[in-house]
Amino acid sequence: MDKKHTVDKQVFGQRLKYLMTNFNETTYSMSRKFNLSPPSISRYTRGEMAPKITTIREMAAYFDVSPLWLMGRPGSMYEREVLDDTEPFGAEVTLSVFGSIKYQLxxxxxxxxxxxxxxxxDQLAKWGPVFAMEITDASMEPTLMKNDFVVVRLNTFLKSGDLTAxxxxxxxxxxxKVSFRKxxxxxxxxxxxxxxxxxxxxxxxxxxxxxxVYQKRVFERFFECY
Known part of the structure; x- marks a missing residue:
């Protein structure tokens, strides 16, 4: 196999397990999404084997990360390298912005x-898996204005004082903003x-x-248009 297509099975397994945890994916949900057997997914996460490059591409696209990073290479998980290109994409990453996030999806x-x-x-690499969304109501004004953009870091832990999705x-x-009482x-x-x-x-x-973890005001976006 071409050296640049070599997969570090141990690192791939660790990173795949990390992404699955943060995206609330299970062995069975992954097997359905990628038409693989649950035992194969388990062996991937244990570092015992690695899938084909085409499957790694599909997984990287689903998790919105660099396929080279997922293969075990050093560097940012959000660099948009192409597997056949040795040059990094650049110092910035463009995220799609979602509107309403439905419960069932x-x-x-x-x-x-x-x-x-x-x-x-480099900032995205520090945050880990994230997504961007547009604020669609006025419930958090004046902190978050309607039509502001926010970046949400995927995690499943509640912490008092956090702005939580x-x-x-x-x-x-x-x-x-969340807080706790018993x-x-x-x-x-x-x-x-x-x-x-x-x-x-x-x-x-x-x-x-x-x-x-990040907010961009609606008026800042408008200024960028002129």
Missing amino acids: PVFSNEKTIHTLTLPS LHVGESDLKIR NQVILQPHNPAFEVEIYDLNKDNVQVIGSV
Whole structure:
């Protein structure tokens, strides 16, 4: 095999497991998505074997990461290298911006807006897996204005004080400041016109998707157009 197509099985397995954890994917969901057997996915994550290059390309596209990074190469996970090209794409990465994030769909299967957001690749590498979305309501004003862009880092941990992206029940993704009281999570809007929401972590279906790590104001976007 060509040296630049060589896969480091151990590193590939570690990185695949990391992505699966952050995207809430299981061995079985991955096997369905990529038409592979569950035992094969398990062997990949244990570093015992690696898939074909075409499958690595498909996985990298799904997780929105560099295929070379997924293969075990050093460098940013968000550099958009092409497997047949030894030159890095550049110092910036352009993210698609999603609108409403539906409960029943994986994040990256939702409908994208016409907008994009460009950020330094080294900053994205520090954050890990992320996605960009447009704020669609006024619940967090003045902190997050309607039509602002935010970058959400994928994680499943609730931390008091964070601006957290989450589903409650089967609702579209919402962003709220979260705090805790015993077994309850309190979702605090910043706009007084919206009500505080309180849910029982043991009874209510609260699904954390991630936390906000970056914001771009709507007026900053407009200035860029002129």
